[in-house]
Structure formats: C-alpha cells, structure tokens
Amino acid sequence: MKKTIAVLPGDGIGPEVTDAAVKVLQSIAMRYGHTFHLKHALIGGSAVDAHNNPLPDETIAACTASDAILLGAVGGSKWDQNPGHLRPEKGLLNIRKHFDLFANIRPVKAIPALLGSSPLKEEVAKEVDMVIVRELTSGLYFGEPKRRTEKAGIDTLVYTREEIERIVDQAFEIARTRRGKVTSVDKANVLETSKLWREVVEERKAAYPDVEVEHMLVDSAAMKLITDPRQFDVVVTENMFGDILSDEASVITGSLGMLPSASVRSDGFGLYEPVHGSAPDIAGQNKANPSAAILSAAMMLRHSFGMHTEAAAIEEAVMSVLEDGYCTGDLSVEGKHVVSTDRFVTKVIEELERE
C-alpha cells in the first residue's frame, strides 16, 4: 500500500519521539512492501515561533493531503505567557476541530514489567485493560457563549443528539472487539446535557445487544478508576470529563510513558499522538521514552490503514524489548536496564526484523 502521513513533531521531546516512530514505520514499510510518503509540518510552539500561528495554513494543507497525522507533543513554558490564540495547545484544539476528530481513543493497559512504577498497589493495578473514549470536538471546550468581562466569565456546555450518538456508537463498536462492556460516564443528577447523554446511550444500546452498558456518575468514576480499575472495559464520556478521567487513568498503571492515543473521525482519518506531554526539561537529551509515539504509529496503521498484522508486530516488538529488561529513564523500575532513546528504537527495530 501507498500512504501519505503528515508528521507534526511539535515541541520539546516531540521531534525525537516522532523521529523514533518514523524509523519504526520505515522498517515496517521495508518488511511489508508499503510506501509511506511523509510530509513534515509545524504545529504548536515551534509553529508560533516560525509563523506566529500554532496551526499554520501550510500545516492544514499538509494534513488535508495526507491519509493520517502523526503528532509528537506541543507546549512549553516558553509560550506560557502568550495570548490564547498564540499558545501551542491552541494548535491542538484547532486541528481537532478543523478535521472533525470527534473521538479520542486512549487504551490503558497494565504492562506486567512496569507495575513496579505504578502508584497503585500491584494487586489493584495488575491486569487493568481499558479504553477511554472521549468526545473531543464539543462540550465546554467549544460551546458559545464563551467569553469574559471584567466582572464575570462564562463557558457553555452544549451537546446535540447527533454529537452524542456518534461518539457513543464509536464506543459500542470498540467494546464489540473487546470484552463487550461500555461504562458511560456523566453527571445526570445535575446536568441537562448529561440527561440527554444518558438517554442517547439508552437508545443506541438496542443496536448493540451483545454489549453490556452501565451508567456511572463522574465523581464515582473518579474514585473507581483508583479503587477498582479492572472493572472498566470501554469508558465513554464527554469532552471535559474525558480530559480529567483519561489523564487520571493514564497514571494508574505506572506506564504513562507508554500510552498512545488516537483522535479520529468516522471515515478512518485520524491524528495519532503520545499521551505524555512535551517534557521540555529532557528535550534534546536522547532520554525520552519513544514507546508512546511508536505505539501511536501502530494505532495509526491499524485504525487508519487497516494494517492489523503490521500494528501487532510493532506492539509485540515494543513489549519484547521491555520484557528483555530495557527501558528509558522515565520508568524507574528496579533491575531494569536504562538505555537512550536511540538505543531503545534500535532494539525495537531489531526485534521487528527478527519476527
């Protein structure tokens, strides 16, 4: 297959982890006879520096002309004092909205070799295996009116039935390929949008008789993610709750540095990026953990290109390298062999070539 990929390295460790993912993609292309055409473009702080715009038109054009987007990370204290429209994260919000990437998909899976670095007791964190499906283009993030005066501030939480239907359907579809359980998280005892959300989930579930559905209040979900995370299979929720709960979930297994994410729309087009941030403090030091970026590339192969074998090969290679005792400095697990970013990538590629 021939595919065009927009590569947006972004800021901080973004470039080095994206480079790592690209090397892995090149190895896959060689081995499986694909051609990946790469279009590099700027986003976030580096785009603000170069073009005074966190999402320049050239970047939008490069993405439009591609089959998928691979992103590193955006942000850094350098741009923290910028006005809103010149902040790195505005690039992220704009690209999600521009391409209608309404479904943010974040798998969180315990990796036995890394449980030692989890803040949770091993018996609580082990065998955690969930996917958080967060609505990404509506809700409090984008609702109008959204403004402030000298005396007050206002944000608006709006959801239409259609916006809820499509994200809920996405969650049901994912649950079907897994353990068949959807936990829909809302605050239906307080919010009108949540009442509509719950109603839509109840309606849509008729189309997925094979999937079990439960409703959970967001405050309760925030507790259960810690006290009993194994109960979750697929969690679906609105934008703001999803922001909070997916970050909470990202630390429970101790493998934040390993977590990939996808932000997709219904036709398969999507943006793939590590869950971790731009970590400016270790940028350029060949220390960053490239696993999340590499696993994001694997998600891209599977979800946007339908390359299931190739995606699985990457995932297995990364896990093998970890099981062989190699890791990067972010994972402080006793008895592990800490290696540089480059060395880790080389190990993954060697593993891929061996398979």
Added chain:
Amino acid sequence: MKKTIAVLPGDGIGPEVTDAAVKVLQSIAMRYGHTFHLKHALIGGSAVDAHNNPLPDETIAACTASDAILLGAVGGSKWDQNPGHLRPEKGLLNIRKHFDLFANIRPVKAIPALLGSSPLKEEVAKEVDMVIVRELTSGLYFGEPKRRTEKAGIDTLVYTREEIERIVDQAFEIARTRRGKVTSVDKANVLETSKLWREVVEERKAAYPDVEVEHMLVDSAAMKLITDPRQFDVVVTENMFGDILSDEASVITGSLGMLPSASVRSDGFGLYEPVHGSAPDIAGQNKANPSAAILSAAMMLRHSFGMHTEAAAIEEAVMSVLEDGYCTGDLSVEGKHVVSTDRFVTKVIEELERE
C-alpha cells in the same frame, strides 16, 4: 454555651451514623457544660416519601432556627427513577443554595493504622494531609440557561468575580492555619471562567503574602492526586472540578469511611456531613462506620461554635479507638478487631470520658 443543631439524618445509613454523632455530642455537652438543643428534620428520600419534597419547608425552618446543621446522607436506588425535583440529591443541592453554603471543605488525611486499605502504595499514601476547598453554589450546577430540548442539551458555567473571591479567600485563610500552600485548580488553557478564576487568585494573593500559591490544570491535578498526593496542602477549585477531585482524593488514603466535610458560608453557619454516601445495602445492620459523622460533628464544633478543645477531644478519641485496633467492617485491615456501629461509638465515648 447553648447551641441549637438541626439534625437531618436522611436515608440509608444516615440515621444510624447521625445517631452516633449525636451521642458523642451529648457526651461532650455533659463534660464541658454545654447545652445542645437538637431539632430533627427530614431531607432526601425520606422527605420525598413523607412530604413529596426532598427539602420540605419544615426542614428549612428548622435549619433557619439553628446554629448549624448535622446531616447523615441522602439517596438510594428506591428513588432513582424519580423525576429530578423528587430526587434525594435535589434536597442537598437546594439546601446548599438556600443557605448560601458556598464553601465545601474536605480534609483528607492519611491515618497510619488504615494505610493497608488504601489502593495506593503505602509510600505514596502515607503522610497525605490536604484540604480540598470546593466552590459549592455556582458554576455548571446552577448556571442558566440549563435546559434540554429533543435535539440538544445545554448547561452554563458562569462565575462572577465575587463568587471566586470569597471561595479563594476561604482557601487562603485555611492555608494560613496549615502549611501555607494553596494549589488553585482550573482549566485556564480552555475555559474563560478559569481565566477569570486564575486572575482573581493572582489578585487576592497579595493579601496573603505568607501563603505560597500555585496554579494547576485540572487534568494534571487528577494525575498528581494519585502519583504525588503529599504535594498538596490546600486545593481550591470550582464546583464541578471540585466534585470530581474531592471524590478522587477521598479514596487515596483508604479511609473514605472516616472523612468528614463542612459546607459553610462566611458567618460561620454551616452544614456538616460525612463524605461517604447512604450505603443502603448495609443500612439498619449496625455495621456502618460512624467515624465520618462523628468527625463531621467535631468540624461543626470547631468551625461553627468555636469549640476548639472539644473538637480536638473528639478527634483524638476516634484516633485512639482506631489505634487500639478497633474498626468497623468497611475497613478491611489485617489484624483489626471489627466491631458494630454501637460498640465503636461506646468505645469513642469511653475514650472521651477518660481524657
């Protein structure tokens, strides 16, 4: 001193834990020469059953004629299908709003004897000692428009400068009596209300030069509460974020059954209730842990009545009983002696009489 206390037992285990707290208050009254005049009234599901109203006028009148309110818990699946205005939690929302109880104060402190029941590793949870200060009468919970149609739902997040100022001041005052650090949690990279919030915190901090202030994004706070909870002293945040984060925080030390809360306004009047819910599954079985209700009564003595010695005596008595190895069935800690609600209360009162 003579004080009138409105006692609202509520639903589920509410009545039995409130009874326990009342017994402890009576012991305090005897010993310290106070008179506590109690006015019992209905709230929540039991008020819906009796008066078709989760917050009857009689209850409002009893509270108005009191110096403070002691509440058990509300809710239960029996009322889950009721329309919104006849749901137990509506009683809670209404009483907060009616009495302008804008500051919800929730201490979370690790209890060494109970760390075994924490889902977190002992080295992460030990020595946690924070207070979450949540704005309770504004934001998404109450903002208008708040409605739904067939096709969409809408909720409104509004904050005025005054609403933010008073809760932020409350947090600064509390920090002064503790380690002198305030973490203000918002989502200033996305929400206009959060930008105003952050601005107000920056303005108010000038009046508290002895207090250190940091700003943290809500998604990041949700992670750090798990990975490094000891960094927090006083956390202040808006209503919806506070709902989520305070429940998350309530489980990290393994002592949810021990946590009290206060919901107060500026003149010292307040409502005191356990953080745990109504637990209908164990109601009436003499199994419930009365500690959170008893410690809520202690918070009432300190905060609403200025009875610092008496409050400290109660807190010490509860801790002594725990250290002596007694606990209720909710705390599954090895080597503990599990006793009934009644027996636990008797132990606490014996301890009080010994002091």
